[in-house]
Amino acid sequence: MLNPSKVMESISVKLNQNLIPDQIQRLEQQIEFMIEIDKLKQISRKTILTDRSREENSAEHSWHIAMAVFLFSEYAQDQGIDWYRVIKMLLVHDLVEIDAGDTYCYDRQGRQYQARREEKAAKRIFEILPPDQSRSFRALWDEFENRETPESRYANALDRFQPFLQNYVTEGQVWRENNITRRQVMERMQTVFDGAPLLWNLVKLFIDDAVQEKYLAG
Amino acid sequence: MLNPSKVMESISVKLNQNLIPDQIQRLEQQIEFMIEIDKLKQISRKTILTDRSREENSAEHSWHIAMAVFLFSEYAQDQGIDWYRVIKMLLVHDLVEIDAGDTYCYDRQGRQYQARREEKAAKRIFEILPPDQSRSFRALWDEFENRETPESRYANALDRFQPFLQNYVTEGQVWRENNITRRQVMERMQTVFDGAPLLWNLVKLFIDDAVQEKYLAG
Numbered sequence: 001m002l003n004p005s006k007v008m009e010s011i012s013v014k015l016n017q018n019l020i021p022d023q024i025q026r027l028e029q030q031i032e033f034m035i036e037i038d039k040l041k042q043i044s045r046k047t048i049l050t051d052r053s054r055e056e057n058s059a060e061h062s063w064h065i066a067m068a069v070f071l072f073s074e075y076a077q078d079q080g081i082d083w084y085r086v087i088k089m090l091l092v093h094d095l096v097e098i099d100a101g102d103t104y105c106y107d108r109q110g111r112q113y114q115a116r117r118e119e120k121a122a123k124r125i126f127e128i129l130p131p132d133q134s135r136s137f138r139a140l141w142d143e144f145e146n147r148e149t150p151e152s153r154y155a156n157a158l159d160r161f162q163p164f165l166q167n168y169v170t171e172g173q174v175w176r177e178n179n180i181t182r183r184q185v186m187e188r189m190q191t192v193f194d195g196a197p198l199l200w201n202l203v204k205l206f207i208d209d210a211v212q213e214k215y216l217a218g
Numbered sequence: 219m220l221n222p223s224k225v226m227e228s229i230s231v232k233l234n235q236n237l238i239p240d241q242i243q244r245l246e247q248q249i250e251f252m253i254e255i256d257k258l259k260q261i262s263r264k265t266i267l268t269d270r271s272r273e274e275n276s277a278e279h280s281w282h283i284a285m286a287v288f289l290f291s292e293y294a295q296d297q298g299i300d301w302y303r304v305i306k307m308l309l310v311h312d313l314v315e316i317d318a319g320d321t322y323c324y325d326r327q328g329r330q331y332q333a334r335r336e337e338k339a340a341k342r343i344f345e346i347l348p349p350d351q352s353r354s355f356r357a358l359w360d361e362f363e364n365r366e367t368p369e370s371r372y373a374n375a376l377d378r379f380q381p382f383l384q385n386y387v388t389e390g391q392v393w394r395e396n397n398i399t400r401r402q403v404m405e406r407m408q409t410v411f412d413g414a415p416l417l418w419n420l421v422k423l424f425i426d427d428a429v430q431e432k433y434l435a436g
Contacts, residue, residue, distance in 0.1 A: 023416075027420065030289055030290060031383070031420070033289065034282075034286065034289060034380070034383060035268055035383070035387055037282070037285065038267055038268045038269075038282070038384070039268075039269075040281075041267055041274060041278045042267070042269070042271070049256060049259055049260070050253055050256045050257075051256075051257075051260070053260070056259060057278070059277070059278045059281045059282070060259045060275070060277045060278060060281070062281050063258075063277045063278070063280050063281035063284070063309065064252075064255070064256070064277070066281070066284060066305070066309055067255065067309045067310070068252065070306055071248055071251065071252060071351070072248065083302055084301055084302035084305070087284070087302070087305050088288055091281065091284055091285045092285070133289070162252070165249070165252060165253070166256070169253055198241075202245065202249070
């Protein structure tokens with residue numbers, strides 16, 4: 001296993017010989033962050049790939065929904081939003097799972113302590129960054145979690161829509177394994193209604209079909 | 219294995235009953251695209267994860283460099299660029315690998331036919347989209363490939379920097395396996411100099427160290 005702080009120590013010594021001092025710490029912290037977040041590629045989610053070969057990981061999920069920002073932009077509730085900030089929010093929003101793991105959205109027990117675990121993770125991970133970036137990444141994460149701005153409502157809609165679509169397309173394999181009901185999914189998908197009402201039409205249709213096909217318990 | 223066109227056929231029938239006709243085809247195409255690109259999560263690259271457990275895939279790579287856009291933005295050669303377009307370019311740039319596969323950057327034979335394979339892939343994949351989006355996604359891909367705008371130069375710099383960093387941090391495991399030389403890496407990293415000259419300082423330093431540590435052939 002790699003020890004990022006050991007790598008950074010050796011980088012630091014070499015940087016000291018070549019850069020002006022006040023750039024050094026800043027760059028070190030950014031490189032350490034870049035290495036640290038590689039771990040997100042190892043965090044498994046409950047959602048499976050459309051070919052059903054394996055679970056997807058959080059980095060893949062974040063990539064997919066970031067792409068969805070401009071693929072589905074016309075369906076966002078508010079059309080005058082800062083799309084760049086939406087994407088940044090989506091790329092950053094799952095980083096806390098490096099420490100806190102992915103919590104299955106229908107796992108009541110797991111979700112009880114999720115906020116506390118993620119808060120602790122956010123503190124550790126964002127503090128790797130230089131102070132100004134630490135604040136701006138943390139602000140993106142908070143904005144996403146609080147769902148109070150139009151940008152965060154659209155971001156949250158996509159964060160729910162992508163795994164929903166993959167569940168539907170894989171004939172509800174994960175829903176069936178976990179005895180998920182129509183009611184649970186309807187409740188969770190309200191977020192799509194808030195941020196992207198036209199996509200919500202599609203979601204309703206898929207939910208009806210999923211119940212009929214027995215992908216979901218009625 | 220999932221058959222996306224069969225899924226879309228069934229979706230189509232259901233949509234027809236619920237949406238106005240001119241929205242239907244457009245939404246169908248967008249959903250089909252969203253499902254199609256899931257395949258990028260199965261395209262392996264030569265770069266390994268920092269914990270050396272496996273190769274990374276192209277979706278993970280795209281996520282990592284999209285994040286790098288705002289992590290390293292202060293090092294971009296041109297500070298007045300459209301950062302949102304840089305991110306879109308990076309999220310889209312590897313989609314052609316769904317058909318064309320990842321070509322190792324030091325594989326001369328493979329690279330000979332790479333352009334033709336990728337051109338064919340771009341045609342098929344972007345044409346899944348509604349015409350206006352098909353054009354805009356294709357334009358992003360072309361812009362990235364041509365490296366003529368400041369946005370694309372910064373995007374290309376990050377596309378080279380991230381795997382370079384992972385190679386360095388894993389003690390050049392993949393470089394060593396493929397007998398890669400200092401000269402090859404220096405040549406490939408010129409792109410970092412063009413798009414993010416301050417990061418290039420770091421790259422040079424790491425290359426010197428990589429040679430000294432025998433991660434790279436001198």
